[in-house]
Amino acid sequence: MTELHVVLHPDAHTVLDRLRTKDLNFSPQEDGPFIPENGWRIDRYSRALPPEAPGPPEARGSWEVARQLSEAYEFVDPHLVRAFYDPREPLLGRTMLLEIHFWGLRVYAGVRVEGVDDSTREVQGRQARVWAWNYRTLEDHFEVGQIDYEVWKWLDSGEVEFRIDAFSRPARIDQPVVRLGFKLFGRGRQVRFARHACDRMAALTKAAQRGGSGP
Numbered sequence: 051m052t053e054l055h056v057v058l059h060p061d062a063h064t065v066l067d068r069l070r071t072k073d074l075n076f077s078p079q080e081d082g083p084f085i086p087e088n089g090w091r092i093d094r095y096s097r098a099l100p101p102e103a104p105g106p107p108e109a110r111g112s113w114e115v116a117r118q119l120s121e122a123y124e125f126v127d128p129h130l131v132r133a134f135y136d137p138r139e140p141l142l143g144r145t146m147l148l149e150i151h152f153w154g155l156r157v158y159a160g161v162r163v164e165g166v167d168d169s170t171r172e173v174q175g176r177q178a179r180v181w182a183w184n185y186r187t188l189e190d191h192f193e194v195g196q197i198d199y200e201v202w203k204w205l206d207s208g209e210v211e212f213r214i215d216a217f218s219r220p221a222r223i224d225q226p227v228v229r230l231g232f233k234l235f236g237r238g239r240q241v242r243f244a245r246h247a248c249d250r251m252a253a254l255t256k257a258a259q260r261g262g263s264g265p
Contacts, residue, residue, distance in 0.1 A: 069145050199214055
């Protein structure tokens with residue numbers, strides 16, 4: 051069952067230990083690919099970040115700063131979602147406990163990092179350096195799916211951008227309050243989460259470029 055708390059915080063270490071024993075709540079092989087014909091909702095967001103000079107990512111430049119913020123999950127608005135995890139774990143395979151703020155409540159659900167990539171991609175004859183990772187939902191999550199977080203730098207122009215690609219389907223929700231809240235407000239919260247994440251990534255990256263601390 052999705053965990054719901056009004057005041058008390060669960061012990062994150064204990065919950066993470068339990069989550070590490072759980073499997074995904076879907077099969078990417080059987081339920082994929084992520085296309086509408088297979089019942090998936092697909093959402094794509096992007097936000098321009100401070101540009102760099104053309105060529106490979108610069109040391110302490112916009113791309114590198116955004117990559118570090120992405121890996122640490124610091125681009126997420128903590129008023130909407132907080133993440134608990136063991137930073138000593140490698141990113142690939144890391145289990146995370148998400149605390150979703152919702153209706154004045156805190157709903158807890160687990161995800162696991164299933165993919166990490168750092169590569170140069172070619173798109174319509176242009177090359178981009180891309181650092182990306184994703185997490186997928188674990189058993190008892192109130193959703194089913196995957197979210198990809200990507201930092202791009204176009205090598206010909208120096209443009210840098212942050213992208214979020216989300217693939218989701220509703221899961222069975224046993225908790226009545228969560229089920230009602232998700233039915234009424236879940237879609238709006240999904241969109242708000244992604245848009246705030248893009249805005250926060252842009253603000254934090256700009257602040258780092260100025261030498262500030264950000265929001």
